[in-house]
Amino acid sequence: MMKKWIAVIVLGAAQFVMVLDSTVMNVSISTVVKDLDTSVAAMQSAITFYTLTMAAAMLLGAKLGDVWGRRRAFVVGSIVYACGSLITGLSPNITTLFLGWSVIEGLGAVLVIPAIAALIATNYTGRDRVTAFALIGAVSGAAVAAGPLIGGFVTTYFDWRYVFFAEVVIMVAVLFAARFVADPSRPQKTGIDLVSVALSAVGLVAVVYGLLQSKTWGWILPLHPPVVNGVSIEPLGLSLVPYFVVGGAALLWAFVSRQKHLVARGRVPLIHPALFSITPLRAGLSVLGAQYAITAAIFFVVPVYLQMTLGLDALETGLRIFPLSIALILFSIVGTRLSDRWSPRLIARIAQVVLVVSGAVLLASLSLDLRNVLFAVGMFSTGAALGLLASQLGNVNMSSVGENETSEVGGLQGVFQNLGSSLGTALIGSVLIASLAGSFAAGVQSSDLPSAAKSAVSSATSAGVEIVPVAGVDAIVTKAGLSEDDAATLTTIYADSQVSSLRVSFVVIVLLALVSLVLSRNLPSRPAGQRDETAEVSVDPKPVSSSG
Incomplete structure (x- = not known):
């Protein structure tokens, strides 16, 4: 029995590393900046370029999986990724880190990510395939949720570099175990x-x-x-x-x-345009993009609340996020069990309704003192919703096409994941900053601060209001020349403004969940076990020429 699941364990280990990587770097920024004698702006550029590398080369990576063979692409990508992780861990400066992490690891990921999806589809069929994709989805969500906890713990008590050295060890183990992953597909002798x-x-x-x-x-x-x-x-x-x-x-x-x-x-x-005419695939990719947008938005807003507003450190932040991780894993399994009786559309829509309710619960939990029970319930229910979605979407997408198109669909999934994450981060970041600036300006003008203080604050924030820790506002404004009483007033106004802007951000997350609910209307309406296997559509025409 265990032997049957070796392939998903190997592929899941690679998936965990791919997803964990960026979340670890996000919580380690301040430490890395100090260690490499660089700036936050340079680190943000490195994080951005990592995403751009994957966006630029994901479709090419998927195509190379067809040309070389899926397992060979997986192995080559794992080697490239491990080399990038080693270079990142040994980085003496930001330039080396940029090369190892943003470029080399990114190029390894574009080979590995589409290959994982394609190899799951070719190693498992029927209910086992549903289970395998649910497990991969659970692994991804667990990595997103556990990343801040792992990164915070290792960075706080050891060294951020150990995370990347551990990635090298895991990827080496994955390489040795890759021979247990079957690849019945044959390399295609086609041009690119x-x-x-x-x-x-x-x-x-x-x-x-x-x-x-x-x-x-x-x-x-x-x-x-x-x-x-x-x-x-x-x-x-x-x-x-x-x-x-x-x-x-x-x-x-x-x-x-x-x-x-x-x-x-x-x-x-490079990719067959007929794929976009397959209704279940189009719906599955759309909902996947929306899911990643929501996830990225949550993982932007929640750390801002916990760290900037409440003053928690990276490890404490990870602990507060942990209920989401547990629920995601648990409900990925629940979603797999339900897939025999319920359709992907029904399961996805239940998940999206739960997401809407979860957003409302988290919205209600926001205050200047953490409402632990309400916040934990909101995080757990969010994880439950994401787990249910993770249990369905991978299988829906891969089951919509024949075996020859699994690499291409794997690449498309990577593209929609990147686009969704980028949109979620960008949208929620813009909303948060804009609403913070508006709320803070209004709070200052309606306060009892002296006119001179109001003018000074208005001038200092004319180009916008930055997201800074609430605990540090008092020192900043006192240094700027304001009295202690005025500094205390401004700190209160800023704290209230931050909470207000966070509430607006969660309203946007709820709206994103409602949009996702609309996008799910074309997901398959019958349980996986009742769908006709011939529903898989092959769009791979036999080319008369592979030249040019």
């Missing part, structure tokens, strides 16, 4: 269209980068535009964000047109 690679890479990078920079540059009107030679870059008085997003979307439209052109001429596309 370089024009398609360029269009997809540049288009995806433009969209993702634009979304990620929106909280800094502003969505439409300039907020903090980039400055070159003392000149702010704001074409036609607008932020650069719409230019990046619209330009990237145009390139992606050109990419899709290119794929149709290649198919019409009998050549091999």
